[in-house]
Amino acid sequence: MHVEEGDPFDRDSKTPSDFGEQRRARRPTLLLGFSEVQDWRLPLPENGRLILGRGEGCAVMLKDALVSRQHCCLHLSSHVFLEDLGSTTGTRLMGRTLRRGEKTLLKRGDVFELGNTSVVCQSSSPAVAAGPAGASGATMNGLRRVLDRVAHSRINVLITGETGVGKGVLATELHSKSPRAEHPFVALNCAELQETLLESELFGHERGAFTGASASKPGLIESADGGTLFLDEVGEMSLATQAKLLRVLEDRSVRRVGSVQARPIDVRLLAASNRNLAMESERGTFRRDLYFRLNGITLEVPPLRQRLDELEALARAFLAESSDAHGRPAPVLTPEALQALRQHSWPGNIRELRNAIDRAVVLCAGDALTTEHVPVPVETAPNVVPLASRGMAVNVGPADDTLAPPDRTSGERQRIEEALDHCAGNQSRAAKLLGISRATLVARLDRYGLPRPRKKTG
Numbered sequence: 001m002h003v004e005e006g007d008p009f010d011r012d013s014k015t016p017s018d019f020g021e022q023r024r025a026r027r028p029t030l031l032l033g034f035s036e037v038q039d040w041r042l043p044l045p046e047n048g049r050l051i052l053g054r055g056e057g058c059a060v061m062l063k064d065a066l067v068s069r070q071h072c073c074l075h076l077s078s079h080v081f082l083e084d085l086g087s088t089t090g091t092r093l094m095g096r097t098l099r100r101g102e103k104t105l106l107k108r109g110d111v112f113e114l115g116n117t118s119v120v121c122q123s124s125s126p127a128v129a130a131g132p133a134g135a136s137g138a139t140m141n142g143l144r145r146v147l148d149r150v151a152h153s154r155i156n157v158l159i160t161g162e163t164g165v166g167k168g169v170l171a172t173e174l175h176s177k178s179p180r181a182e183h184p185f186v187a188l189n190c191a192e193l194q195e196t197l198l199e200s201e202l203f204g205h206e207r208g209a210f211t212g213a214s215a216s217k218p219g220l221i222e223s224a225d226g227g228t229l230f231l232d233e234v235g236e237m238s239l240a241t242q243a244k245l246l247r248v249l250e251d252r253s254v255r256r257v258g259s260v261q262a263r264p265i266d267v268r269l270l271a272a273s274n275r276n277l278a279m280e281s282e283r284g285t286f287r288r289d290l291y292f293r294l295n296g297i298t299l300e301v302p303p304l305r306q307r308l309d310e311l312e313a314l315a316r317a318f319l320a321e322s323s324d325a326h327g328r329p330a331p332v333l334t335p336e337a338l339q340a341l342r343q344h345s346w347p348g349n350i351r352e353l354r355n356a357i358d359r360a361v362v363l364c365a366g367d368a369l370t371t372e373h374v375p376v377p378v379e380t381a382p383n384v385v386p387l388a389s390r391g392m393a394v395n396v397g398p399a400d401d402t403l404a405p406p407d408r409t410s411g412e413r414q415r416i417e418e419a420l421d422h423c424a425g426n427q428s429r430a431a432k433l434l435g436i437s438r439a440t441l442v443a444r445l446d447r448y449g450l451p452r453p454r455k456k457t458g
Contacts, residue, residue: 028080028108028121031060032297034153035117038063039296050074051085052114066115072098080106080121089115111149118149120297140307143299150297151177156249158294159272161301164351164435167272168232170301175228180268183227186220191233192439199241200257203248209258221254221265228268234294235275235286236443242287249293269294304346304353314350315341318357319369326361332368344375348435355432413448416441425453 031042042060044050050059055069062071068087075081082105084091084098091098092113098104106112110121150157151174159167168187175185193201196210204219221229231237237245248254249269253262271294278295280286304311315333323330337360346352360373415434423429431441445452 027078028106028110030122031074032120032122032155033060033062033117034150034155035062035064035115038117039153039155041296044074044080045076048076050076052119053085053087062115062117064115064117067117071114072112074106075103082106082112087114111146113149118153120146120149122297140302140310143301146297147174147299148177150174150299152179154268155296156269156271156294157296158277158298159270159301160277160298161272161274162303162349163274163440164349165301165303166350167274167301168230170299171228171230171232171270171272174270175230178228178268180227184224185228185230186224187230187232188220189232189437189439191236191443192437195238195241198237199244202241203244203254204256206256206258209256213258216256219254219256221248221267222263224267225265226267228270230270230272232272233274233440233443234271235273235277235280239285239287242290246287246290246293249290304349308342311341311353312338314353315357318354319361322358322361328361329367331361331364331366334368334370336371337369337374340371340374352435355435412444413450416444416448416450420453427452 029044031044033040033042040060042050051070051073052058052060052062052067053069053071054062054064054067058070066089068085068089070085071087072091073083073085075083081103082091082093082098083103084100086100093104093106093110106121108121112119112121147170157171157174159170161167171187172185175181188198188201190198200210200217200219202219202221204217204222205213207213207216248265251262252266253264255262277286277291281288281291312333315338319333320330341353341356344356348355356375360369364370364373416430419430419433420427423433427441428438431438434441436444442452444450
């Protein structure tokens with residue numbers, strides 16, 4: 001990589017006066033580029049100029065016939081600026097075409113395009129999420145713009161976010177917008193299976209490979225050939241299974257359990273986790289090399305509490321769906337009930353909202369949902385969520401950061417114990433209360449060394 005020293009951009013005259021430490025913190029440190037024929041990632045130096053184009057002297061040489069020999073330039077200092085160098089087809093930043101010679105500030109999460117090549121500006125470790133926390137419309141719209149561009153590439157995608165935010169929905173949407181949409185989309189929740197079963201499900205097995213293997217069986221990786229494999233809760237994989245998955249990604253081939261012959265495969269991998277895999281890789285509980293393989297680009301889905309502009313549409317959609325499933329006309333969602341939904345903290349996110357609406361439909365005997373049918377907001381105690389079914393409350397303060405995103409840092413074990421106690425040891429009910437699947441709850445019990453309770457009687 002060739003970097004020209006110096007920054008010819010006169011920041012004193014052209015940098016807006018309100019650029020301060022907040023802007024500096026948003027400086028991208030990594031470029032991720034992708035097109036139909038080329039994917040690449042480039043760490044950004046602190047200072048200098050980077051020219052992108054088809055020419056041999058460019059810092060980034062692109063295999064794109066629609067890109068000019070010297071197409072655009074990045075000016076690097078305490079900020080990063082993008083300049084079009086008089087290209088034939090133009091440089092587009094977030095859908096806007098730059099004028100020749102125009103220099104504009106680049107922030108993390110910005111996407112610019114030259115020819116058929118898209119480039120995402122990202123930090124070396126945080127995920128792409130457009131817009132500040134709380135700016136829900138900007139965040140989700142920016143995320144979907146990035147998704148639309150990422151979908152057409154071959155780059156692996158890691159989807160992060162709290163439990164229940166809809167990571168699987170995002171993965172399905174990404175596949176449907178990709179060139180692989182006509183091929184299989186195969187999904188697996190890694191927390192649902194024990195290690196031996198997970199290995200067999202992923203890689204397949206030959207007849208006689210283990211007790212009970214009466215016939216050969218292709219694994220999910222083979223089944224997804226030509227399409228997309230989505231691994232949910234990928235952080236729950238053991239280190240041994242992680243090593244085998246890494247080998248598949250590097251060799252582009254898979255070997256069934258009990259076989260000596262590898263089969264070539266063409267699969268795009270999407271992965272999701274509610275754990276901080278970067279931190280896990282530093283601790284040695286997740287393979288660092290696999291993390292970098294999965295993290296071609298990271299899309300972070302914001303929690304429902306930061307997407308309240310979507311809540312009404314989601315609630316009405318779930319209301320219609322649940323009413324149809326129960327064979328009854330959909331009740332009216334009253335303004336008071338909608339306001340109560342808006343004031344709820346939604347620790348279980350969209351999954352909890354769906355369950356809450358389903359419960360409300362069952363409880364509602366009339367033709368209108370009121371506040372008595374929906375979760376009651378606790379304004380004086382924001383870290384407590386009511387358990388409507390038992391009239392009790394469970395602390396939902398921050399959770400252990402090894403199991404959840406960084407903004408939830410302690411208390412998950414206590415929440416699990418309290419939920420199980422209030423549900424008399426019923427794991428399915430406790431999982432529903434916590435807004436997670438039963439398989440995920442079982443995985444958490446094992447991780448914390450908690451005994452699997454038996455249902456209390458009497």
